[in-house]
């Protein structure tokens with residue numbers, strides 16, 4: 001009688017009651033397998049593009065998404081044995097995205113991600129974990145003659161919104177909201193002085209420099225209950241603007257990218273109690289003052305330069321930090 005390995009969690013079936021292909025212990029294949037174990041694994045469909053149109057009479061609303069669905073199955077027999085019977089084909093995953101959008105409509109990226117996770121976990125008992133990434137195309141309703149258009153939209157990519165939802169069987173979903181490619185620049189109210197001085201430093205103190213960055217932010221929700229995900233996304237964006245730009249007339253002084261990043265994160269945690277942690281990245285897109293002092297008066301009469309800057313792509317500084325609530329659970 002062969003000694004069958006029995007370490008997987010699907011009770012010897014492939015999810016539809018059929019027995020699985022098993023490899024008897026003692027076979028050469030089994031012995032070889034014993035030397036290795038899987039690290040991360042999973043499979044899915046990336047970039048499922050979807051436009052959803054919600055029609056209320058002549059007033060139409062759209063949301064366009066690009067969705068990645070990834071599944072992790074309890075068994076690895078697809079990898080190990082070439083046994084495909086548990087595979088929910090990536091094509092089936094793509095179809096599922098369309099069918100769920102048609103059946104339930106689409107509210108927000110976060111809620112659509114939650115719906116996809118619960119669907120796969122409910123439908124297929126051999127799915128251990130679902131990971132969904134939803135990226136939204138930045139359509140805005142067109143304004144015509146200062147009036148909101150009923151059915152025409154403008155692509156306004158000032159920032160890209162995304163959500164990441166993951167759920168393991170018998171666990172609560174992990175819901176993250178995100179924003180990326182938010183590029184901003186200000187021409188004053190940014191300084192960088194008093195930083196570490198030693199024989200490697202050549203950068204002088206700068207009391208008035210250009211500050212430009214491309215913000216990425218990812219935040220985790222401690223709950224989905226009572227959360228308005230659309231409003232939260234706008235609040236996060238407003239907090240970033242608030243701490244980067246300040247009031248329109250005077251602005252706000254930034255002593256460093258580090259400090260501006262921290263103040264934005266702190267404001268977001270202060271304003272949205274359901275966010276338990278936020279991680280932001282702010283690359284420092286350098287704009288260097290061109291040294292005009294080298295040009296002779298025959299070329300330039302006034303060579304003190306506060307007008308012409310040289311944008312530098314590489315290298316760029318990179319500043320990032322994650323801010324978490326202490327004792328998150330007791331505060332909610």
Ligand SMILES: O=c1[nH]c(=O)c2[nH]c(=O)[nH]c2[nH]1
Pocket residue numbers: 192203255256257258284317
């Ligand atoms: O805001 C800044 N932070 C830094 O850490 C840094 N380093 C640097 O060269 N310029 C800047 N600016």
